[in-house]
Amino acid sequence: MTAVIQATPLITAKNLWKKYGNNVVLERMNISVNAGEFITMVGTSGCGKSTFLKMLLGMEEPTSGELLLDGKPIPNEPDQSRGIVFQQYSVFPHLTVLENVILAREFEHSPLIGKLFGGRKQKVVDEAKALLDSVGLTPAINKYPHELSGGMKQRLAIAQALIRQPRILLLDEPFGALDPGIRADMHELILKLWREHNLTVFMVTHDLSEGFYLGTRLWVFDKLRRDPHSPEAYGANITYDLPVTRKTTEIPAEIKAAEIAL
């Protein structure tokens, strides 16, 4: 996989810091990500990878430094440019599978009440059905989320996130709660959708081999400096930024050593 070189990277972080009071979570982050990359992020709990994802989403703002989308500061609240799939609670329990997916189009085409009727609804229903078919949920379109298995719920969450064609898809441990067999299916699905929809993906995972398998680029978050008497004094940064060729599933020795810490 060769990264496409663009004039402006899609995402740029310039000397990015994030602190909560005296607790430094991230420090001195400098990265640049081009459109089309599949970034997987691994690291110990509390090492800031979820915080970084939240900053990309607009839920958290940098304490200092810059986080840029297309060279401009990233919007400071969630919007349709960045889709998200959480580990759970991502879909709406009061809507059927189909209703969950058309919802985004209803928000778009019915600005006041966010609900479509009749012919205008039929149009988005057809679009949603095609999308649901591509994630393999056609038999379940009239079911409610609580009637779905964990894997099907995540398929739905992904379809729902994709219908408004976000440029960036954020995945927060989306497959963490799934069985290994289901996970493998989900891996194929997400790779297929990443290619078909020209997405740039940021994915937080606890599973290093998943990170290597899915990503074109793998980031390991860790603290470079440590003060044993004051563990909050220094923040984490990206300690390894590895281009991943999809063929290898082998994990480099230096990362293997780090994995013990994960």
Next chain:
Amino acid sequence: MKRLINLTPSKPVRWLLGILPFALIILIYIVASDARLLENATDKLLPSFGQMGETLHSYALEPSKRTGEYLFWVDTYSSLKRLLIGITIAALLGFTFGLLTGAIPVFHAPVSPLVTVISLVPPMALLPILFIVFGLDELSKVALIVIGVAPCIARDIQRSAGEIPQEQIIKAQTLGASSLQVLLRVYIPQLLPRLIGSIRLTLGSGWLFLIAAEAIASTDGLGYRIFLVRRYMSMDVILPYVAWITLLAFIIDWLLLKTSQKCFTWHHQGAH
């Protein structure tokens, strides 16, 4: 022999055990009533079921000699009207305030402490004020129910709104939703079954406020009647009226439950 905590009665046994206490209470009543009536045929404290039936017959099926009205039905109509108007207004107010305080932080800040304090004021202590301000007729009785019930519903809905996972609210925003769209499509549909649950829980206090208001100042109503005939120790009126109020409360509760199950199936199948 299994442990006690592992013994579960079968369905018919459960039914039987459920009916047993009712049957026992009725039996004890009949025995006690018979014993008292045998000693003194004009005893008023424990009337027989026959006496109660006769009284109920005259209240429900014969026009009153004084006014020509069927008292039982007039009382029922007046009370239900007050209760339903009061509860409906309370539900609308409580839902609106609970939704806004639970979903919108800038609304929560100024309003939530006020709602909390209002919900702590004993409504019965406000009844004299209501009588002074609104007069002695319908408005003050409905107002008492609203003041007593609305703050509880508001607090309950506010709490339920807070329990909707933040992930859903963020997800809706990433799907392009405005604040109003998030309220209309994410909060309100998920809070409506909670509202029905909240109404079911507060109906008990709704009846309490209704009967209290009717007892103090009214010319009809179920509460008015039982407090009126108390002067003559007419247990043959009071007991059937109490049973009727209980039955009405049960039917309203059952109707609300069925409505909720029909309209919000997903809620009752454990998807919250």
